[in-house]
Amino acid sequence: MGLRVGDVVEVRPAAEILATLDGRGELDGLPFMPEMARYCGRRLTVHKVAHKLCDTQTGTGLRRMERAVHLTGARCDGSAHGGCQTACSMYWKEAWLRRVEPGTAESDAVPDAVPDGRLLALLEPNTRRPPGDDGGERYSCQATELLRAAPVCLPVRSVGQYVTDVRSGNAGPLRTLHALLIGVFNRVQAVSARVLPARLRFREGRRWGFLRPGLRGATPTGTLGLRPGELVRVKPKAEILATLNERMLNRGLGFEEEMARYCGTVARVQARVERCIDERTGRLLTMKSPCITLENVVCQGVHSLNCPREFVPFWREIWLERVTT
Template sequence: MLNFRVGDLVEVRSEAEILATLDERGELDGLPFMPEMLAYCGRRLTVHKVAHKLCDTQARTGLRKMERAVHLTGARCDGSAHGGCQTACSLYWKEAWIRRVAGEPAPPVQEPRLLPLLEVNTRKPTGDGGAERFACQATELLRAAPTCLPLKNVTQYVTDVRSGNVGPLRTLQSLAIGLFNRLQHLARRVLPRRLWLRGGLPWGFLKGRVTGPTPAQTLDLRPGELVRVKPKEEILKTLNADLLNRGMGFEQEMARYCGRTARVQARVERCIDEKTGAMLHMKNPCIVLEEVVCEGVHSLNCPREFVPFWREIWLERAV
């Protein structure tokens, strides 16, 4: 039974109430409550997406099932307790950490008991050479969502629509893409290459053109500048066979923005590696664009809404 729907007005519970739900690791059902989330205690926000599933970006096992969690509008991690990570993940809120709005807002209460517990658990044991490693919701998602969610699970599509995450047409579109990609994968396994449709590529049919080192371009873009995402064919000329440009991936969801204009939100220089927890420092900063997120069309409407990183060579100033 759905407890929350998209658009519901909720209030984040107090520190004391949230503390009562957490174990000694500062987690509920394997999901950490992070220091960056404390600033939202007592605030009223709307449900942006019901986070009943997520795409596995660590082990690439497909979709995973998440229990009783939502994303709230405008609530993204600022990385302040995690070495300044700039990934800007959409925060997960367990239903136990929020409540439906009723009456006046609860008066703010200063309760310093929770922060020390949360800060201790933002770190993992150091890596090779004593390198600092971090723990956050993104690094722990496979523990928080241990169950795989197969394509044939019809309940997920019903929940997508009933929760208000997406409409019926978008659900059918995403399911059709998922089925097509499954057939393409099967064809690559059992059929000779000459019988593969469009080279056996998944929907979107992205194929990098570069066989040697991938090219670079520096535009020195700054926040507030208006840019246009280059046409898909131009971007493919900058990618290798793995759809990488100097190690940075370009995906089908990003191709949906080709030809569109947006403003630069930030230059990204560091982000946490979800698999290891290590902080990655970029030799060449990437760009994030305002209101440009992964919409999940190619991943069965996963509601995580990643903020894509863009190489400057994939963008041009809009004149």
């Protein structure tokens, strides 16, 4: 279809989508999830062309995705996956969409108020994996199956990805060049950290952004009792780094370069996060202390070669401060 950012598409009716799916409710290894069924018949705008993604399971770098997009406002609500609150931006195969040309009248298809029963009968059983060794329930979703849906690694030197970034509208030329330079720099730093003695490494071989944690051992806690709608400010980078251990974690939750770009930003609390699916195992994790998500604060892919996944970062309350008006 050659979709670009800003194109208007219509999600095909449930019966047409069902015809594209195999016995696991997948197309090319990518599940069509029950949370997506409510969009059947609706018109949405292409937010990003999902031609690549970052591997957050095994850390192999970027993976190539074929004929898929992200749609504006279409994030998973976790309703069929134990109430997972990760709020992933869902992947839509082009086969599940039809392009809407400018000036085209609304189709006769009415968005399904109740998702098609035949489609859900296929999808819902496939949201579960076999139980783990401990007998615990395990889930299957787009995030857990991404390595099957995108099996081919995409190296930094693959020039075509940057051309697609620009042509698709995912990013402008300067933004793409910026991301490429950071990617090359990080690759050189990773090699230097492996082969050079410490005294010869530039900035200790750290990735661009040069985050350096300030603690060894146990990390501090802090609670604000934040609620959705409250205004907060992300603390300065130095204050956050002082709460992290040598693995850049605070009680198991990581802080990354993309998050550091928001230091000093004022935003509203989106949600208190208590449950999320572990992409590697499919287990639904319950957090001992809730994390916070912020409105319109997403990973912008600057440090991951313009990856368009736009993760919603999780924030410890100790990294935030309440803003009073």
